[in-house]
Structure formats: structure tokens, C-alpha cells
Amino acid sequence: MKELIITTKKKMVQQVNKLFSVEAPNAVTAFINDYEFLSNDYECEIPVAEDDLVFSNITSALIAKKSNDIGTRRKFTRFSASKARKKESSIPENDYWEENKDDILYDLLKIKFTHNENLRNKLLDTYPHDLINNVSYPDTYYGIRFGEGKNVLGNLLMQLRKELRNNN
Numbered sequence: 734m735k736e737l738i739i740t741t742k743k744k745m746v747q748q749v750n751k752l753f754s755v756e757a758p759n760a761v762t763a764f765i766n767d768y769e770f771l772s773n774d775y776e777c778e779i780p781v782a783e784d785d786l787v788f789s790n791i792t793s794a795l796i797a798k799k800s801n802d803i804g805t806r807r808k809f810t811r812f813s814a815s816k817a818r819k820k821e822s823s824i825p826e827n828d829y830w831e832e833n834k835d836d837i838l839y840d841l842l843k844i845k846f847t848h849n850e851n852l853r854n855k856l857l858d859t860y861p862h863d864l865i866n867n868v869s870y871p872d873t874y875y876g877i878r879f880g881e882g883k884n885v886l887g888n889l890l891m892q893l894r895k896e897l898r899n900n901n
Contacts, residue, residue, distance in 0.1 A: 760863035764886075770852050771864060771890060773875075774814035777849050779841060786810050791841045793817040798837050801827045838875075839889050846893060856894050857901075864890045 764772040773791040780787045781794060784803060788794035788810050796817045797809035805824060809817055830837075846853045864887040866876035873882035 762865045790814045796821045799826045
């Protein structure tokens with residue numbers, strides 16, 4: 734029994750180490766604590782001029798962009814990231830969502846980090862580190878879980894950081 738507990742603990746530690754990419758010492762490997770501002774859930778003003786709406790986080794804005802209906806989008810301006818996720822399944826995706834979701838996210842990230850100078854400077858301060866969006870929830874598109882995933886959010890943040898550095 735004692736051996737089983739030790740083996741289970743070792744496996745858990747290995748999974749946690751893999752989750753947080755301990756083998757990537759020159760990277761920001763989790764968007765928490767000092768790097769929470771990199772998360773799409775981070776609360777800050779996201780003014781979307783084309784809709785004349787202001788969201789409180791990128792998650793809500795991104796989910797709202799799935800809808801063609803301005804009234805639906807407007808509702809999401811009042812939602813926290815977690816509430817937006819709960820409401821997400823009620824929104825039918827518009828025709829262009831799947832093909833353009835990365836561009837939409839990039840545009841929202843650009844708004845977030847150009848509208849908020851403090852956040853812009855914090856993003857620039859992450860240079861030259863890789864940005865790896867390790868997640869504990871099953872999202873291997875925008876993040877990485879247990880060493881697997883596309884890390885789209887991390888890659889878009891590094892792309893934006895490069896653009897901001899080149900424009901300085």
C-alpha cells in the first residue's frame with residue numbers, strides 16, 4: 734500500500750512538472766501571479782470601437798464576437814470571464830468565427846495592450862522569454878495541457894510583443 738501511495742505521488746509530481754513546463758527555464762510558463770495580466774480572463778478595459786462596446790476582459794469579448802447580434806454582444810460586456818464561458822454554449826457561431834478566431838483574438842489582444850500602457854510595458858518586459866499558456870482545464874488550442882497543445886494565446890502574445898517592440 735505504501736509503495737502505491739509513493740508511486741501515485743511521483744506520478745502526480747511528474748504531471749504537475751509537465752503541466753508547468755519545468756523543463757523550460759527561460760519561459761513564462763503560466764499566466765498566473767506576476768503574469769496573470771497575460772491571461773484572457775484578466776480584468777481590464779477592452780474598448781471595441783467597431784461595436785461601440787467596452788468589455789471587462791478578453792474572454793467575454795472573444796465569446797461575444799461569435800455572435801452577429803449586437804444585443805447579445807452587449808450582454809457580454811457585463812460578464813466576468815467565468816460567466817461568459819457558462820453562457821458561451823447559448824451563442825450560435827457566426828459564419829466567419831472558425832476561420833477568423835485567431836485574427837479576432839489578436840485584434841483584442843492588440844486593444845488590451847495598446848489601450849492599457851501599464852499592461853503594454855509589462856508585456857514588453859517579458860522579452861526575450863517564450864510565453865507558454867499552460868492550463869489546468871482542457872484547452873489545447875489556446876494553451877498547453879500536460880505538455881500538449883497549440884499554445885495559440887502564447888504565440889499571439891509573442892507576435893504582438895514583437896510588433897510593439899518594433900514600433901518603439
